[in-house]
Amino acid sequence: MNTLLDLSDRLYLDVADFAHSTPHWFQWLAEVWTEAGLLLFGVLFLAGWWRAREGASRMMALALLAPLATAFGYVVSESLKSLVDEERPCRAVIGAPASLVACPPHGDWSFPSNHSAIAGAAAIALALSWRGIGRLTVPMAILMAFSRVFVGVHYPHDVTVGLLLGGLVAFLVMKAAVRPVGALVETARSSRSAAVVWCAGRGPRAHAPAYAQEPQRARHGAY
Structure with a gap:
């Protein structure tokens, strides 16, 4: 265990030295991305919900679960952080250069990284709810995690x-809750409330041909 921690210390120093050797504009981008990346995940949640309004109930259920599963990933990470009182590397690693952003205060522990847990959870949740989006969200999550080491506030x-914890929690939540949430979506889509139906979407039926919505006897010419 100590060997792994020593390796993490050395990797942290290598990344910190590399960060200070990069141009100021690159450092600025890293500082922005370490926070703004979370906002981009939020935009993708909204986009996923919007596109799911015309999809099957399972598709909408997964879209609704994505931010919830991400929140669960954060809660589990924060709970673990409160049990492991690991000091931030920007304060604990001897000889490390100053962090690019303000070092969090004592008591705001380092392990695990909440930003990375949120990013990992969001990446997996979105990948499960939106086919093909994982090619975007997984690299986003990895860059988010790396940026936390780059700016100097987390160990590798x-x-x-x-990342792994958030992704695992999101996967389990999505798989466990998709059926009951899908049933709720079906109920919402048959609601008499226009607001509820708008939020849940009408599903594929909204774009079905007119004749497909007529009574069966009418389609066969019965009068």
């Missing part, structure tokens, strides 16, 4: 565990 093992 913090972000690695955060």
Whole structure:
């Protein structure tokens, strides 16, 4: 265990030295991405919900579950963080250059990285709810995790565990809850409330041909 932690320390120093050797504009991009990346995941949640309004109930259920599963990933990460009182590397690693962003105060522990847990959970949740989007969200999550080490506020093992933990929690939540949430979506889509139906979407039936919505006897010419 100590060997792995020593390796993480060395990797942290290597990344910190590399960060300080990059141009100021690149450092600025990393500082922006470490926070703004979370906002982009939020935009993707909204886009996923909007496109699912015309999809099957299971598709809408997964879209609704995606942000919820991500929230669960954060809660589990934060709970673990409160049990492992690991000091931030920007304060604990001897000889490390100053972090690019303000070092969080003592008591805001380092392990695991909540940002990475959120990113990992969001990446997996979106990949499960939106076919093909994983090619975008997984690299986004990895870049988010790396940026936390780059700006100097997390060890490599913090972000690695955060990514894996968040992704695992999101996967389990999505798989466990998709059926009951899908049933709720079906109920919402048959509601008499226009607002509820608008939120849940009408599903594929909204674009079905007119004749497909007529009574069966009418389609066969019975009068």
